[in-house]
Amino acid sequence: MTPSQEQRRWMYRTMLLSRRFEEAIAAAYFEGKQPAFNMANGPIPGEMHLSNGQEPCAVGVCAHLDEGDFVTATHRPHHIAIAKGVDLKAMAAEIFGKQTGLSGGRGGHMHLFDAKVNFSCAGIIAEGMGPAVGAAAAFRQRGEKRVAVSFIGEGAANQGAFHEALNLAAVWQAPVVFVIEDNAWGISVAKKDSTSVTDNALRAAAYGMPGHRVTGNDPLKIFDVAGAAITRARAGQGPTLIEIETYRLEGHFIGDAEGYRAEGEVVGLKAKDPIAVLRQLLLQEGTIDVAADVRIQAEAQSAVAEAIAAARAAPFPAAQAAFEQVFA
Amino acid sequence: MTPSQEQRRWMYRTMLLSRRFEEAIAAAYFEGKQPAFNMANGPIPGEMHLSNGQEPCAVGVCAHLDEGDFVTATHRPHHIAIAKGVDLKAMAAEIFGKQTGLSGGRGGHMHLFDAKVNFSCAGIIAEGMGPAVGAAAAFRQRGEKRVAVSFIGEGAANQGAFHEALNLAAVWQAPVVFVIEDNAWGISVAKKDSTSVTDNALRAAAYGMPGHRVTGNDPLKIFDVAGAAITRARAGQGPTLIEIETYRLEGHFIGDAEGYRAEGEVVGLKAKDPIAVLRQLLLQEGTIDVAADVRIQAEAQSAVAEAIAAARAAPFPAAQAAFEQVFA
Amino acid sequence: MNAPLNRTKRNLTIAKAMAEAIAEEMRRDPSVLVLGEDIGKLGGVFGNTRGLYEEFGAARVKDTPISETAFIGAAVGMACVGMKPVVELMFVDFFGVCMDAIYNLAAKNCYFSGGQSPVPMVLMTSVGGGYGDAGQHSQCLYGTFAHLPGLKVVVPSNAYDAKGLMLSAIRDPNPVVYMFHKALQGMGWLGTVKGAINDVPEDEYLVPIGKAAIARSGKDVTLVGLGATVHHALDAAAELAKDGVEAEVIDLRSLVPLDRETVLASVRKTGRLVVADDDYQSFGVSGEIIALASEAAFPQLKAAPRRVAFPDIPIPFSPALERPLLPDAAKIAAAARATLGKA
Amino acid sequence: MNAPLNRTKRNLTIAKAMAEAIAEEMRRDPSVLVLGEDIGKLGGVFGNTRGLYEEFGAARVKDTPISETAFIGAAVGMACVGMKPVVELMFVDFFGVCMDAIYNLAAKNCYFSGGQSPVPMVLMTSVGGGYGDAGQHSQCLYGTFAHLPGLKVVVPSNAYDAKGLMLSAIRDPNPVVYMFHKALQGMGWLGTVKGAINDVPEDEYLVPIGKAAIARSGKDVTLVGLGATVHHALDAAAELAKDGVEAEVIDLRSLVPLDRETVLASVRKTGRLVVADDDYQSFGVSGEIIALASEAAFPQLKAAPRRVAFPDIPIPFSPALERPLLPDAAKIAAAARATLGKA
Numbered sequence A, B: 001m002t003p004s005q006e007q008r009r010w011m012y013r014t015m016l017l018s019r020r021f022e023e024a025i026a027a028a029y030f031e032g033k034q035p036a037f038n039m040a041n042g043p044i045p046g047e048m049h050l051s052n053g054q055e056p057c058a059v060g061v062c063a064h065l066d067e068g069d070f071v072t073a074t075h076r077p078h079h080i081a082i083a084k085g086v087d088l089k090a091m092a093a094e095i096f097g098k099q100t101g102l103s104g105g106r107g108g109h110m111h112l113f114d115a116k117v118n119f120s121c122a123g124i125i126a127e128g129m130g131p132a133v134g135a136a137a138a139f140r141q142r143g144e145k146r147v148a149v150s151f152i153g154e155g156a157a158n159q160g161a162f163h164e165a166l167n168l169a170a171v172w173q174a175p176v177v178f179v180i181e182d183n184a185w186g187i188s189v190a191k192k193d194s195t196s197v198t199d200n201a202l203r204a205a206a207y208g209m210p211g212h213r214v215t216g217n218d219p220l221k222i223f224d225v226a227g228a229a230i231t232r233a234r235a236g237q238g239p240t241l242i243e244i245e246t247y248r249l250e251g252h253f254i255g256d257a258e259g260y261r262a263e264g265e266v267v268g269l270k271a272k273d274p275i276a277v278l279r280q281l282l283l284q285e286g287t288i289d290v291a292a293d294v295r296i297q298a299e300a301q302s303a304v305a306e307a308i309a310a311a312r313a314a315p316f317p318a319a320q321a322a323f324e325q326v327f328a
Numbered sequence C, D: 001m002n003a004p005l006n007r008t009k010r011n012l013t014i015a016k017a018m019a020e021a022i023a024e025e026m027r028r029d030p031s032v033l034v035l036g037e038d039i040g041k042l043g044g045v046f047g048n049t050r051g052l053y054e055e056f057g058a059a060r061v062k063d064t065p066i067s068e069t070a071f072i073g074a075a076v077g078m079a080c081v082g083m084k085p086v087v088e089l090m091f092v093d094f095f096g097v098c099m100d101a102i103y104n105l106a107a108k109n110c111y112f113s114g115g116q117s118p119v120p121m122v123l124m125t126s127v128g129g130g131y132g133d134a135g136q137h138s139q140c141l142y143g144t145f146a147h148l149p150g151l152k153v154v155v156p157s158n159a160y161d162a163k164g165l166m167l168s169a170i171r172d173p174n175p176v177v178y179m180f181h182k183a184l185q186g187m188g189w190l191g192t193v194k195g196a197i198n199d200v201p202e203d204e205y206l207v208p209i210g211k212a213a214i215a216r217s218g219k220d221v222t223l224v225g226l227g228a229t230v231h232h233a234l235d236a237a238a239e240l241a242k243d244g245v246e247a248e249v250i251d252l253r254s255l256v257p258l259d260r261e262t263v264l265a266s267v268r269k270t271g272r273l274v275v276a277d278d279d280y281q282s283f284g285v286s287g288e289i290i291a292l293a294s295e296a297a298f299p300q301l302k303a304a305p306r307r308v309a310f311p312d313i314p315i316p317f318s319p320a321l322e323r324p325l326l327p328d329a330a331k332i333a334a335a336a337r338a339t340l341g342k343a
């Protein structure tokens, strides 16, 4: 499958939007945390996991989804949330802990929920896999054409929940696609030190389902492979496992000294920044011209600026709100 | 690998011992439970899972082990315990809840521990797999030639612990062999309804380890495949996964009405009773003659009778003993 | 509740009452489905799904692999997209392989989503020992579940409540942990406390979650129990009555929400409290109930509160070891007498 | 303990004290090894294994896959064959993916084996919030672990105890859950309560498991805390002292075994009790301590006991929501005043 020109532009725009968003979040995150970096301080406390470099996974997959499709993501969720259409303003406000946030400040960056577009994420490794299988099974049972996609990291592929979810999906022939973002690291532990196979796509055979590995962090290749898998799922032909080679351009979270990385690793990855690569390609092939690029960049920038400004301006929730919505 | 004559006789003797033991346990279990079957009553309360028909798995594997090797088994442990050399009298006494039992009545039939021969079992599906990996890793780290073997049922191969243990064993190159006793049923759920592959040995590839399936519930074939795997592990060449086709001749536990089995299934399996098959073979090939067979049978019968009689005669623990050994 | 007048009694076991409630709700509501190990053809190891597979088929009564993390997680996903799953964790003792899906996922999604994604599901699970099933198949773990926010927790002590609580649980928009005690379940092979089998109307009726029941009224001492210990407390009350002591017996029925008012009203009246619980003693239900009374009924308390609970040790297999450890009527009566200075 | 006289003070963080204790024990005992996620080259997300990888190498300081069930289970197997593993569960919040290996396996093997197979292992795990890490990374869960038999549970409040408890834990032949609070850990990026950093002798010394500390003596009211709340209680005591109220502060240090005697002796003396706990309020530590006092010091209690704990709700992310919920000195002082009728 090849994305149309419109889809290519959407992918580029969405990757940019995610990148600009995370740059703005990172900048805000550092406010108030200096000189001694203390995670509790500043307008955005707690852990902050950036997805810079991993945007191709999000857009290559989500280009095939619409609002009704169900997506679960991880502790590193922004790029996927944005590609799935989560409201950028409400998401920014949530990350700033504001009343206007997706959940009024209850969840924060690791717990972004937008029921309108069927998006959620969580802080526990592989926790979203079971729910994706269940949502997909419900779609199948009700005869709906909706699918579910569960994103995880390559480190999560060694968690028990991974195995159980893949087996259950296969037994139920649920319309679900499992997407592993292989950024080579689980915090400081390299994939080769944690994983007994080099290619997690091989593990699909353990569940009698197709498995694919996509190399090069290439949004077009991802679009192709994910498109086939999602089409297959929608057609009632069951689940697929996809592993994508991708790049984590930043630390595990902001503040990570990254002493475990090989010298030059990050520089090398940044030289292959997928946004630059895609821009080059779109310009070359004429999908966008320089003027369009400038406009797309400006739009991304201003959408982000608007969301961040609104988040900053929004009120904090009242303390008493903490007691609300524990139960429905 | 082919078992020697001595080994063949040991296998036959041990299978018989296990069968006679379980027959005696079953008979005692029914005492006091009639007319209305109530699990709480009689000399042996609680659940009782018999391994009748699965003896080949135990002897084919344990023929290659000695006391120092570490074995974990499941809720269906008797055949393996006996093949591993667990003290029959202490085991019987434990099952009767007596002071002279392996753990003085604290554990019962699902929690048989004999540290002298490095045997243990547990009631939670796949719980023994992690410990086997750990024990094996310790052996490797200390440069000992000992190995670990973890037995599970085919139903357990869908539990998260299975996946994590296999991956960890492979990453650590631990000298451990995982043995799946595929009796086709997890309580009332057929393997085909719970498992996305027909052959769990295929799952070994997900961990870059060798996987083998042994068909026909044949102790000699099991001896061969397990022997190679254990030799490999002892030589420092890492873990292996083996799935053995075996037969559950009884219900999941005593009292199971087995309404979920196809008509004639049990009769068909009983016709292939592996003890009868092995006896036939050993007689044919001259490994034993009829006189030897009679003697072996009588010895098994009397060893069991002695153990059961001793268990019956032994005192119950004092109530106060319940508070002992919570901590070492 | 509108039970017809003059109807003939229909004594059911808890197992039957649970299955009946689920079946009724499945008939009414196509979004209800049942998931778990051996809940299909077998009808549940504890009989509480018997007949459902035959009536509703494999699509709505799904036997699962032995993959508790996946299928409980799947239930949450189903709930998020409009289904109402009733999931079984066969023994509560197995919670250790799947607690994340329960306490971090099912329990917290409503909150984390700011109310966007409530999780209407029922997690039913068997609890309790006393029949020699040893330490990984006999635990109650009431305290474990009640301690963690976001889950409602109910514990029926009889078939009437079992049905009414199940209907309430299925209709509740939140995750409800439904803990049924094996000694009350009414499966022949487990033996059953007589009082657990009682009259169950065929009609639909709800027992509200969060409302304790006064199982017996009295003025001298309050005996608080839940599940199996309610029956021991009632037996103790009968025993005490012979000495002229009128014990009030409270059946908590629900741990979360906890009906603090009913407990406090009783303790304020009697001034004396005994809590009976077959879960581990420390850091659990018995401590919480005593703390509640001590904090909020201190002026009325006439004697030190007492508890009869399972000691803080693994549950031993041998009946010679296990049985003496279990709460029973004699221990409860003795504790009650002690609060009355009659020890 | 034989600390040299006149030595100069050596103020350490809990992180350093833990790492030092483990290193010392690894030097002394070749069977000690460390397992967990990011405990190798990274030195632990919370710094408590820093330097170990460099000194002892990958064979004894093993980074694991994200497979808590397998590696905690593996630790049990190692312990059974003579090793003494120190395992890290990075955040206690992750217990849901591996509790079986902890509470049904590590905790019960000694008992199930009749003492044949004790499990000498330490499970260290970070607890606590207050820094905006939201509801799956901020929990304490003290009550969850303390409720289940077979595990010892310790909670250091300062670096001195952290080292001494770690040495005791590693040498203990039983599984010890070692819960260290992030707000006390001494990692710059988490901020640190000052009182947690204190003088730590280089020598070997043991802080016994099961012995509470009297962190401050007083006669008017007993304040019981553990981990972070010890420091809030001390601050509250300083505040109360200004009004002439002498509060006694007890640092539980160990939940299992619980030093009931020390708590009771204090309550019998003061007649007043406030428990401070940043774990969820109900069915946990605060209830147990109040129940203990109510049962065993009833005649001496002069006022209703009180508690300051985290409410029974998931931990919200926004500082505007989270901070007001956390126990602090003001709330503890107010509760103490209430017990004195000075509210």
Ligand SMILES: Cc1ncc(C[n+]2csc(CCOP(=O)(O)OP(=O)(O)O)c2C)c(N)n1
Residues within 6 Å of the ligand: A074, A075, A076, A123, A124, A125, A152, A153, A154, A155, A156, A157, A183, A185, A186, A187, A252, D037, D066, D068, D090, D094, D097
């Ligand atoms: C069950 C569980 N174990 C451990 C963690 C801590 N943790 C958070 S992220 C992470 C690494 C995840 O690696 P990977 O799955 O590759 O995702 P990535 O961070 O690379 O996106 C770990 C170990 C967790 N959140 N949950």
Ligand SMILES: Cc1ncc(C[n+]2csc(CCOP(=O)(O)OP(=O)(O)O)c2C)c(N)n1
Residues within 6 Å of the ligand: B074, B075, B076, B123, B124, B125, B152, B153, B154, B155, B156, B157, B183, B185, B186, B187, B248, B252, C037, C066, C068, C090, C094, C097
């Ligand atoms: C984690 C867990 N889930 C469920 C059970 C209940 N249970 C006990 S045995 C069993 C079936 C096991 O099937 P299999 O692994 O094939 O072993 P078999 O009984 O056939 O020997 C189940 C579901 C359990 N003990 N532990």
Ligand SMILES: [Mg+2]
Residues within 6 Å of the ligand: A153, A154, A155, A181, A182, A183, A184, A185, A186, A187
């Ligand atoms: Mg990764």
Ligand SMILES: [Mg+2]
Residues within 6 Å of the ligand: B153, B154, B155, B181, B182, B183, B184, B185, B186, B187
């Ligand atoms: Mg089986």
